[in-house]
């Protein structure tokens with residue numbers, strides 16, 4: 564070894580020592596200043612998902628329905644919605660200030676998210692004693708739900724609303740019972756929307772190939788990674804301040820200060836992410852695609868409704884699920900993926916894996932008052 568190398572080795576060791584000390588100090592400081600034991604994430608999550616008190620006041624009843632709507636799945640937990648309370652009606656409007664310009668440039672996933680909220684709202688309305696008449700956003704840029712008093716219709720889907728979550732962990736590898744799979748496959752759909760189940764090994768491996776390709780492209784795109792970092796809440800202080808976004812613990816990742824989380828996410832190699840998701844898909848019992856005849860606002864809303872209905876049905880059957888939308892979000896892969904799945908003219912909208920797993924920490928939502936127009 565020449566002197567330069569040994570000097571280099573020494574300085575590298577010293578450097579690591581310094582890093583270690585600095586890291587330890589930073590970690591200690593972080594625990595003190597950022598761990599914030601007085602901020603109770605679990606309490607906030609419990610309050611978020613708790614049923615509102617019964618109230619016979621008409622306006623409070625509408626607020627209760629909005630509460631259930633906000634518990635729906637939505638892209639990056641941006642909660643891209645605003646609600647207008649009318650006499651005997653509720654409108655769901657897009658909040659474009661919460662758009663995801665990189666991953667969702669055409670607002671496709673934003674409108675799917677509104678469809679998820681609509682589905683929760685309709686199910687909650689029925690269980691609270693209303694029939695609903697939905698007007699889809701063709702001419703308008705919002706969804707209108709007319710409400711008429713009727714008898715209450717209790718349903719296991721309503722009971723599943725506060726229990727549903729997007730569970731991003733590895734699953735236990737068990738197959739879903741065939742009676743349960745039959746129930747999922749028999750779920751009523753919306754006009755123009757279909758489901759394609761992927762449960763055999765060959766089709767799952769083909770699907771995985773497209774998920775891999777999607778990950779490799781997305782994680783090589785700095786704009787995608789920057790947008791993801793903006794959506795992440797790296798610790799409970801951030802999560803509790805915004806009540807939105809992707810809190811790291813909900814995905815099984817630790818709490819860290821933002822500066823450290825940013826370095827970590829920005830440094831993620833595309834192949835690392837692809838490997839993580841490959842394990843997750845291979846640990847799942849299967850996957851399904853929500854696909855549709857057309858690709859417009861009303862169809863996206865209906866696709867969102869079908870997804871949310873499925874998610875609630877799976878929750879009722881104790882089946883967990885999570886999205887792997889990469890091959891649909893990457894425009895260049897979407898039609899190839901459509902062909903590989905044999906979807907013919909049906910365009911893929913969402914890809915979801917499912918199986919059995921323990922629940923993960925729950926996500927948060929903004930309060931009803933914050934999303935009213």
Ligand SMILES: Cc1cc2nc3c(=O)[nH]c(=O)nc-3n(C[C@H](O)[C@H](O)[C@H](O)COP(=O)(O)O)c2cc1C
Nearest residue numbers: 636637638639640672675676728729886887888926
């Ligand atoms: C249209 C749409 C796209 C989504 N895409 C992804 C995704 O690609 N990856 C992911 O992990 N979660 C995805 N999600 C799930 C959301 O991140 C999740 O619903 C949100 O963080 C709230 O968490 P919760 O569903 O557990 O309440 C998506 C949800 C919707 C409605």
